[in-house]
Amino acid sequence: MPHSNDLASADRRGFLRTGITTGALIAGGIWPFPAAWAQPAPSGTLHAGPMQGYVASRSGIVWLQTPGAAEVFIEYAPTDKRDEKRRTDIWKTTAEQAFCAHIVLDDLEPGVNYHCQPYVNNEPVADKTLLLRTQKIWLFRGPAPDFTVLTGSCAYINDPFYDRPGKGYGGGYEIYEPMTRERADLMVWLGDNLYFREADLLSPEGMSLRYRHDRAFKPLQAFLRSTPQVAIWDDHDYGPNDSEMSFPFKGHALNLFKTYWANPSYGLPDTPGVFTKVSQYDADFFLLDDRWYRDADRTSPGDRGKVMFGPAQMNWLRNALLFSKAKFKIIAAGGQFFNDEDAYEGWNQYPIERAEFLGWLQEYQIPGVLFLSGDRHMTELIQYPRPHYGGKRDYPLIEFTSSPLNSGPAKGDDDPNRLPGTLVTERNYGVLKFTGTGKDRTLELATKDVRGQTKWTHRITLADLGWT
Structure with missing residues (x-):
């Protein structure tokens, strides 16, 4: 069951995986965007992305940026088992994080194609799905793939x-x-x-x-x-x-x-x-x-x-x-x-x-x-x-x-x-x-x-x- 994040618990999957702390962001004055930008983003809308980050065998990272504050998550399933949908945790994008999110898809299977649909404020982002392909397991099993x-x-x-x-x-x-x-x-x-x-x-x-x-x-x-x-x-x-x-x-x-x-x-x-x-x-x-x-x-x-x-x-x-x-x-x-x-x-x-x-x-x-x-x-x-x-x-x-x-x-x-x-x-x-x-x-x-x-x-x- 997805749950809303907060910065205190973010280090396992989300933004704090980068080593950026709330204090560093605020003390450094990193993203003092106009106050209007901190208003809720329109549902189902992104400013940029989604982008695939590094994809391993059992996990992958999807980056995205909203036009203002929002709750975001990714719904995903193997392309050949589309009825087995799962959701990532819900993440809140904020001005202190430049309205960006690093959403980790974990507990994935190696060598599987996943259909991924981003959501903003509980609405799907139209025409912004992506195909995430995890790396196959090959060591001690056979030759490296092409x-x-x-x-x-x-x-x-x-x-x-x-x-x-x-x-x-x-x-x-x-x-x-x-x-x-x-x-x-x-x-x-x-x-x-x-x-x-x-x-x-x-x-x-x-x-x-x-x-x-x-x-x-x-x-x-x-x-x-x-x-x-x-x-x-x-x-x-x-x-x-x-x-x-x-x-x-x-x-x-x-x-x-x-x-x-x-x-x-x-x-x-x-x-x-x-x-x-x-x-x-x-x-x-x-x-x-x-x-x-x-x-x-x-x-x-x-x-x-x-x-x-x-x-x-x-x-x-x-x-x-x-x-x-x-x-x-x-x-x-x-x-x-x-x-x-x-x-x-x-x-x-x-x-x-x-x-x-x-x-x-x-x-x-x-x-x-x-x-x-x-x-x-x-x-x-x-x-x-x-x-x-x-x-x-x-x-x-x-x-x-x-x-x-x-x-x-x-x-x-x-x-x-x-x-x-x-x-x-x-x-x-x-x-x-x-x-x-x-x-x-x-x-x-x-x-x-x-x-x-x-x-x-x-x-x-x-x-x-x-x-x-």
């Missing part, structure tokens, strides 16, 4: 009143139609998932309003319903351009990220940030935070203390890689890892931190590692060579940079490690297809344009990633 992951970065949505004068910087919003048709198992947003404007960044309130505006963007809604979504950030959805650890509103930025994205976790109890690990069958995605601990770009590259990810996060990453049993270990960040021509914000500007990690990676002979990145407003595939180690040459590191979704494209640079034919200087999204069994398990990387047409593909075998 699955598809989408990725991309730099999603600029025009807002003329607040944009700089001139031609709109954003476009290509039709890209979300082919992305929806992919019926992917996961979408990994690689940062710059929205762009704070200069006026937004003068106050935490302005930042809150940018999230509220962009999440309700109509071309996004069907895609957010269709596919589980997880995210990391980069500079533009963290703070100002090229922002780093000194950004004074970073705490507010983190609370906003936790409110609007439904990742399985955010940092560690004693190590704040947006980093987390997401598992999809035989792939582990290590999603890094390249802003919270970042030193200023202008710090000398030779400074041993200069870091992009920071010691605590890198220690977490090393231990998580050692613990992982996944065939594919995919490390993702907002900025590029191995483009040494990047004169701006790549990990090449933090050479000591990068060298220490690469040395550790070779010392422990970690197989299956490849990298995802965004930021650069162009797409490319980098193959980064590694030196001889222990009498043999280690496998080269592959980095798939996928950008932009909606921002203005760039021309690219003269990266000498770019694989020929992989530079894309138009709006696009990335596709990772995991197929096959045993030693024939492969990963196919692809880039597709706003119409869903393939620009290039690249096949990676387990042997290419150091598996013998």
Whole structure:
């Protein structure tokens, strides 16, 4: 039987799973919306969503936002047993929570498709159902299933009143139609998932309003319903351009990220940030935070203390890689890892931190590692060579940079490690297809344009990633 929530009991399923407390919200002045917005929302109406968050084998998260205060819940049932309907707990959306809810569907069965209907003030939201597919159980039972992951970065949505004068910087919003048709198992947003404007960044309130505006963007809604979504950030959805650890509103930025994205976790109890690990069958995605601990770009590259990810996060990453049993270990960040021509914000500007990690990676002979990145407003595939180690040459590191979704494209640079034919200087999204069994398990990387047409593909075998 569903029951109404209150903030004191919310930590098991709801909003407080993000680590945001009532006191933090109110004391920080996080969402001081106009009083009229706190009035009851019209029944059966959403401001944005529903969006699928992370979906596991026995649970899934559905995010939604109402236009004002409301009671919300999800009614759900297996698609082949529609008469076995259940309801989640009832959740109250409030101004202190930006009228957002993270509704957890639990006690689900693995490998089952669930039809989900959101309700607002006890009325169904018309035409906003979604299909939630739980992950199958496969370990110790058979080979990993085939699955598809989408990725991309730099999603600029025009807002003329607040944009700089001139031609709109954003476009290509039709890209979300082919992305929806992919019926992917996961979408990994690689940062710059929205762009704070200069006026937004003068106050935490302005930042809150940018999230509220962009999440309700109509071309996004069907895609957010269709596919589980997880995210990391980069500079533009963290703070100002090229922002780093000194950004004074970073705490507010983190609370906003936790409110609007439904990742399985955010940092560690004693190590704040947006980093987390997401598992999809035989792939582990290590999603890094390249802003919270970042030193200023202008710090000398030779400074041993200069870091992009920071010691605590890198220690977490090393231990998580050692613990992982996944065939594919995919490390993702907002900025590029191995483009040494990047004169701006790549990990090449933090050479000591990068060298220490690469040395550790070779010392422990970690197989299956490849990298995802965004930021650069162009797409490319980098193959980064590694030196001889222990009498043999280690496998080269592959980095798939996928950008932009909606921002203005760039021309690219003269990266000498770019694989020929992989530079894309138009709006696009990335596709990772995991197929096959045993030693024939492969990963196919692809880039597709706003119409869903393939620009290039690249096949990676387990042997290419150091598996013998």
